[in-house]
Amino acid sequence: EMSAEERAFQEKIDAGIKIEAKDWMPEGYRRTLIRQISQHAHSEIVGQLPEGNWVTRAPSLKRKAILLAKIQDEAGHGLYLYSAAETLGVTRDQVYADLLSGKVKYSSIFNYPTTNWADIGTIGWLVDGAAIMNQIPLCRCSYGPYSRAMVRVCKEESFHQRQGYDLVMAMAKGTPEQKAMAQDALNRWWWPALMMFGPSDGESVHSAQSMQWKIKILSNDELRQKFVDQTVPQAEYLGLTIPDPELKWNEDTGHYDFGAIDWEEFRQVVAGNGPCNRDRLRTRVKAWDDGKWFRDALLAHAEKKSERQVA
Numbered sequence: 340e341m342s343a344e345e346r347a348f349q350e351k352i353d354a355g356i357k358i359e360a361k362d363w364m365p366e367g368y369r370r371t372l373i374r375q376i377s378q379h380a381h382s383e384i385v386g387q388l389p390e391g392n393w394v395t396r397a398p399s400l401k402r403k404a405i406l407l408a409k410i411q412d413e414a415g416h417g418l419y420l421y422s423a424a425e426t427l428g429v430t431r432d433q434v435y436a437d438l439l440s441g442k443v444k445y446s447s448i449f450n451y452p453t454t455n456w457a458d459i460g461t462i463g464w465l466v467d468g469a470a471i472m473n474q475i476p477l478c479r480c481s482y483g484p485y486s487r488a489m490v491r492v493c494k495e496e497s498f499h500q501r502q503g504y505d506l507v508m509a510m511a512k513g514t515p516e517q518k519a520m521a522q523d524a525l526n527r528w529w530w531p532a533l534m535m536f537g538p539s540d541g542e543s544v545h546s547a548q549s550m551q552w553k554i555k556i557l558s559n560d561e562l563r564q565k566f567v568d569q570t571v572p573q574a575e576y577l578g579l580t581i582p583d584p585e586l587k588w589n590e591d592t593g594h595y596d597f598g599a600i601d602w603e604e605f606r607q608v609v610a611g612n613g614p615c616n617r618d619r620l621r622t623r624v625k626a627w628d629d630g631k632w633f634r635d636a637l638l639a640h641a642e643k644k645s646e647r648q649v650a
């Protein structure tokens with residue numbers, strides 16, 4: 340049974356009124372947003388690692404500059420999202436400690452290895468493509484700071500997706516070896532990209548409440564279907580084959596039917612047993628430890644400055 344405050348809150352949500360940091364909100368709304376926004380921020384920060392691996396191996400200065408720009412964007416997206424999480428009353432150190440302790444997660448997709456250059460293009464094309472699919476609705480989510488952060492992020496994500504597709508196109512239209520690399524990367528990234536959208540709607544523990552609160556506008560399966568419908572023609576244009584023998588256009592529904600997702604693989608990766616989970620966390624913990632002297636120096640400098648001002 341809703342309290343008067345909760346009813347008034349839900350009426351604001353239903354009327355499409357944005358909730359701002361200073362507004363009253365149910366504790367569950369605050370907690371769900373802290374959970375989702377901080378995991379989203381962690382995904383941006385950890386997501387830099389698979390790509391960082393290829394900065395020194397980029398095949399041209401142009402591709403290196405593009406990749407550096409993309410990785411820098413991801414760092415910025417992380418900062419926007421950590422700032423959005425801070426408006427809900429958590430500190431950046433707190434949420435970051437939860438990432439480093441393994442207590443909270445980041446997107447499953449970043450636990451897969453980038454074994455060659457075609458992976459870099461395929462990540463832009465599929466992973467950033469899926470991220471855009473998921474983040475466009477978030478521009479309309481009910482929490483003001485999150486929705487506004489998403490507007491800026493989505494503008495940069497479209498550059499990420501475009502440069503990825505351009506890279507894969509260069510390979511798919513290149514030598515037979517390059518095309519084979521592009522096909523191999525598609526084979527390895529297709530299903531993990533579909534898993535990015537989360538469990539099926541029936542298995543999703545948060546969707547019903549998140550949709551009532553307009554944190555989630557479209558369901559996991561709806562977004563996954565939009566992604567498949569949009570991406571299949573792009574693969575066909577490149578002359579690449581989607582690694583799903585059950586993929587078939589369904590004239591009646593106007594969507595592609597596709598095969599079953601391996602939810603056991605998803606559960607294993609989310610549980611920390613993916614190919615790169617331990618490596619990703621170790622790298623982030625090392626970066627945190629190695630940066631301690633720098634953070635301490637900044638704080639010492641800030642304290643001295645504020646003492647001088649007081650004096």
Ligand code: 3HC
Nearest residue numbers: 375379382445446447467470534535536537543544545546
């Ligand atoms: N990887 C890891 N965990 C996942 C996941 C994934 N791909 N999909 C779902 N989960 C987790 C959820 O976090 C939840 O676990 P929790 O209670 O411990 O948090 C559990 O699985 C149940 O899933 P639900 O669908 O019930 O959970 P949500 O309602 O939170 O939906 C979501 C999952 C769609 C990912 C939603 O959290 C969301 O939209 N998050 C914001 C966007 C985001 O994080 N995208 C990740 C892509 S990375 C990215 O955008 C960076 C870009 O630069 C590539």
